Each structure stands twice: as C-alpha cells, then as structure tokens.
Amino acid sequence: MKISTKGRYGLTIMMELAAKFGEGPISLKSIAEKNGLSEHYLEQLIAPLRNAGFVKSIRGAYGGYVLSKDPEIITAGDIIRILEGPISPVDFTEEDDPAKRDLWLRIRDGIASVLDSTTLHDLVNFKDEGQPDSYMFYI
DSSP states (O other), X not given: OOOOHHHHHHHHHHHHHHHTTTSOOBOHHHHHHHHTOOHHHHHHHHHHHHHTTSEEEEOSTTOEEEESSOTTTOBXXXXXXXXXXXXXXXOGGGOOOXXXXXXXXXXXXXXXXXXXTOBHHHHHXXXXXXXXXXXXXXX
C-alpha cells in the first residue's frame, strides 16, 4: 500500500493547522509556500476535510482555515481515509486462499492500528531522538 500525494499533502495541511491550533486561521497560500506545494492542489484537498468536519473556513482579509476539533482527537487514520479511501493493501475480497486472505487482513489491521493510534498532536510534537549510528569508524 502506498499513500499518494493526496494523503501526504493532506496530512501536511492538517499538521500545519494543528501546530497553530487556537491561534486563528491560516491561509492555504502560507501552507503552500512554507512546504513548497501547489496552493491550487491544496485547495482541492481541503474540501473533503472541511466536508468531513475536520476543518472550518474563515472568510475575510485575515481568513483561512482552522481545525474544528482538537488535534488530540484527529488521527492520521481519519485524514488518510477521507483523502485516500479505505485502508487495504489489496482487494482481498477476491482472494480464494484463506492463508493469503488472513495475511492481507493482518497487514490492513496493522496499518490501521498505527494510523488510528497517531494523532495530529503526536505528529506536531514529534521529537526525533534519532538512533545513534551503530557503526563506529576509527582512522
């Protein structure tokens, strides 16, 4: 399963809004410029997020978008499902082999578990502890 640009850019929009949650509206233009993305493409992605009730639009000279729910409530899974559709590595309903069908179900459930347990708050506050290099070179 591969997340398309719709899912990745949609997650970017939502993370930007989550980072400024409670500070007022943010324009798509500023999000696009900050992340080097197409404003026109972001406009296409914000509509389903607004229709699903995750963002609100604010009109006016200082308008833009705000999250309509707390970042601790919205999960990556919510966003990906809205923009990408159901999470499934293959169309396993056509699978005849029970062992392979079980494999596809476990993969789907594993992906869903990670996405559904990761909130926007988690993503915005992520600290990259980094793994120390396991190789030590001496010269």
